[in-house]
Amino acid sequence: MKTLPIAIAAALAATQPAAAADPARLTETVKTLASDLFEGRAPGTAGEERTIGYLVARFQELGLEPGGPDGAWVQKVPLLHTRLGTPKMLAFDGPKGTMPVEQAKDVYVSTVRPDDVARIAGAPVVFVGHGVKAPERGWDDFKGADLKGKVAIFLVNDPDFAAKAGEPVSGKFGGRTMTYYGRWTYKFEEAARQGAVGALIVHETAGAGYGWNVVISGGGENYDIARKPGDLTSVALQGWLAGEAATRLFASAGLDLAKLMAAARSPAFRPVELKGVTFAADAPVAHEVVTSRNVLARLPGAKRPDEVVMLGAHWDAYGAGKPDAQGRIYRAGANDDALGIAGLFEIARAMKAGPAPARSVVFAAWTAEERGLLGSEYYAANPVFPVEKTVANLAIDILQTAGPAKDVVLVGKGQSTLEDDMARVAATQGRRVTPEGLPERGLFYRADHFSLAKRGVPVLLLMGIAGASDLEEGGVKAGQAWIDAYTGQCYHQACDAWSPDWNLAGAVQDIDLVGTIAGELANGTAWPQWKAGSEFKAIRDRSAAARR
Ligand SMILES: [Zn+2]
Incomplete structure (x- = not known):
């Protein structure tokens, strides 16, 4: 030794x-x-x-000395706990009629907003590729598109994850290495920054790194820190769209998801509206704030x-x-x-x-x-x-x-x-x-x-x-x-x-x-x-x- x-x-x-x-x-x-x-x-x-x-x-x-606020050893941390109840309504409406989706089967949604109801009323649906805004890499999937009040559909991981060697995007996002832009947390945050009301990521096991069973294991529950009303950094509903449901949804709007996935690997990609498609949801939310504590000590x-x-x-x-x-x-x-x-x-x-x-x-x-x-x-x-x-x-x-x-x-x-x-x-x-x-x-x-x-x-x-x-x-x-x-x-x-x-x-x-x-x-x-x-x-x- x-x-x-x-x-x-x-x-x-x-x-x-x-x-x-x-x-x-x-x-x-x-x-x-x-x-x-x-x-x-x-x-x-x-x-x-x-x-x-x-x-x-x-x-x-x-x-050591106390390192918290006002000379205390602890910093109080208000934690918001939310649980989405059984949705009264969860559906896409399209040119070919209504496409109801089932929670945990076709989609998995939850919220981190402290509201009694999570509701989206007939919001337009926009495909945003990987939804990446990375100035240091010369990349912007949004190109100034207006997402206010809309539901954004994202691809999982970052733009070069599925790229083959020789494609222009190869290595721009670390190859197989995940960048922050590949994380689901980033996509939900970016959707909120863009003013969207909903964010759904198309699930695909290789890109996510885990199967649908893991996606749905959250049981509709979420935690966040309790944020001030002005600092809300989340959309009304966030979650995942099962791969098969996504393919069907895009087809209903005359779009080929596989082709769009390839197009999303180009820096020239622009958001694509699913013409005539809207998303509606209405689900009760149970929410509570529990205060916990960080301990901070200072030398x-x-x-x-x-x-x-x-x-x-x-x-x-x-x-x-x-x-x-x-x-x-x-x-x-x-x-x-x-x-x-x-x-x-x-x-x-x-x-x-x-x-x-x-x-x-x-x-x-x-x-x-x-x-x-x-x-x-x-x-x-x-x-x-x-x-x-x-x-x-x-x-x-x-x-x-x-x-x-x-x-x-x-x-x-x-x-x-x-x-x-x-x-x-x-x-x-x-x-x-x-x-x-x-x-x-x-x-x-x-x-x-x-x-x-x-x-x-x-x-x-x-x-x-x-x-x-x-x-x-x-x-x-x-x-x-x-x-x-x-x-x-x-x-x-x-x-x-x-x-x-x-x-x-x-x-x-x-x-x-x-x-x-x-x-x-x-x-x-x-x-x-x-x-x-x-x-x-x-x-x-x-x-x-x-x-x-
Ligand atoms: Zn740990």
């Missing part, structure tokens, strides 16, 4: 004693948070109360306290469920993400042991990640520390527990200069960087760091299921076996529990790597940069003056 314990504190001052993350302390934190007392840490439950109390006590004991900077380096992990997990074979009911997310929280404590401990950093360091324990990155989204929409002067957000969300590795897995290759920092620090650990295994899954867009990335803050994510680690014992094969076992049996299940079989030496390497980068940033003057071609570069560039 050759691991080089990297001293996080050494990044702060060479004279400080080495203070690497300690597996015994990580274990103690994980065992506590994943114990039955915390009831699986679901937001809005008694488990949340205990979790918040525990997190605040730990940060206090570590000597104040000695020289430039207004510049903030952020580290984050999420405290929430899946709460109680049906008992598993061993009778366990709590899905306590020992790895996902109690281990990430434990990592934050270790980094905070090491930093506190050294001299005060030049910049402030903020530790965020987010709520409601599992409901759609909502704690971090709420923070990013209501930041306590201005995002313009937030240096970076470093996130830990699931680490491999199979032992030391010869590499570290990079999620979102080519995004920012933080990946260069990662490679350099990994090299001092005797490790190299391996890009994530399946970039088409778009994991870069699916953890809390992304909420900050959307607002332009450069980010780095450590995620143990993003790719097989090359383990000291057993190599890549053993690394893949760990991923298969974890994602196959434990991910989001009661099986995500602490186990005496865990070997945290690899997790320690990753936590030390994150802590070292955070320490360097906190003591330096560098502002990490998005790389050319990143979807988030333009947003950051707009606030460049604040960092001069």
Whole structure:
């Protein structure tokens, strides 16, 4: 076993004693948070109360200061929960008469608006291709088309996903790698920005990465942060259109969906109205707001306290469920993400042991990640520390527990200069960087760091299921076996529990790597940069003056 314990504190001052993350302390934190007392840490439950109390006590004991609004340890996060009831009406009307569609069979719709009824009355229907507006790639599927009051139909994924080699679009959107423009979240957001009342994505298994069964598994429920009436960023109804239903619908308007799919791979594509087709829906909505909390702790900077380096992990997990074979009911997310929280404590401990950093360091324990990155989204929409002067957000969300590795897995290759920092620090650990295994899954867009990335803050994510680690014992094969076992049996299940079989030496390497980068940033003057071609570069560039 050759691991080089990297001293996080050494990044702060060479004279400080080495203070690497300690597996015994990580274990103690994980065992506590994943114990039955915390009831699986679901937001809005008694488990949340205990979790918040525990997190605040730990940060206090570590000597940090409150980092929430108005000197509090917590930031309240109002979460909107909606559930669409059985629709009274759900149909397309076309030149050949009415085409009723069935929820969960032909379409799957839901809402994130806090209204008692989701209603669309005879709205015109427009096909918008992939619905991408990407100035940095010279791409705009909308071409100024007016979508106000209309229903937009999108293709899944981004314009080059299905392109064959040699097509002009090939590689413009990362090839098989998913860009933000390929995510369903982006399409719904873009539909709202365009003023549409509804958004439907044509489902196709390869492009979505999952089957129709996964699409409908939401049961018409949705979560969002509660937004102010002026900030509504959602359409009245959003969802999916089954591939077969889409083909029929387009044919009813005299259009060939397959041909339009090919046309949508050209930058010259323009939205196509389904002439004479309208969409109508009327469905009851049950909605409630539950208030949860982010915990925020701060280590104040000695020289430039207004510049903030952020580290984050999420405290929430899946709460109680049906008992598993061993009778366990709590899905306590020992790895996902109690281990990430434990990592934050270790980094905070090491930093506190050294001299005060030049910049402030903020530790965020987010709520409601599992409901759609909502704690971090709420923070990013209501930041306590201005995002313009937030240096970076470093996130830990699931680490491999199979032992030391010869590499570290990079999620979102080519995004920012933080990946260069990662490679350099990994090299001092005797490790190299391996890009994530399946970039088409778009994991870069699916953890809390992304909420900050959307607002332009450069980010780095450590995620143990993003790719097989090359383990000291057993190599890549053993690394893949760990991923298969974890994602196959434990991910989001009661099986995500602490186990005496865990070997945290690899997790320690990753936590030390994150802590070292955070320490360097906190003591330096560098502002990490998005790389050319990143979807988030333009947003950051707009606030460049604040960092001069
Ligand atoms: Zn997670």
